[in-house]
Amino acid sequence: MRNTSDYIQYRKEQLELKKQQLEILKLREEITTARLKRKMLIFTVGISGLSLLLSVFRGR
Incomplete structure (x- = not known):
């Protein structure tokens, strides 16, 4: 039972990390x-x- 909850917690952390990345x-x-827009401007x-x-200068 403990392994399952640990794994679920681990997967949640991995998903959160992926979202942040x-x-x-x-x-x-x-x-x-x-x-790029600034350089173009x-x-x-x-x-x-x-x-x-x-x-x-041409007008002179």
């Missing part, structure tokens, strides 16, 4: 996506700024 993976993916703003500068 999946949550960590999701959060890492969200962080990676946010970083910085790149877009940089290109827009360069384009604006070129148009100003």
Whole structure:
């Protein structure tokens, strides 16, 4: 009887650990996506700024 309850407890702990690992993976993916979006935004703003500068200098 003791072995069965120990095993059930062990399985519950394993499932909880697996849930936590999946949550960590999701959060890492969200962080990676946010970083990529930030880099894309910085790149877009940089290109827009360069384009604006070129148009100003061409207008002279």
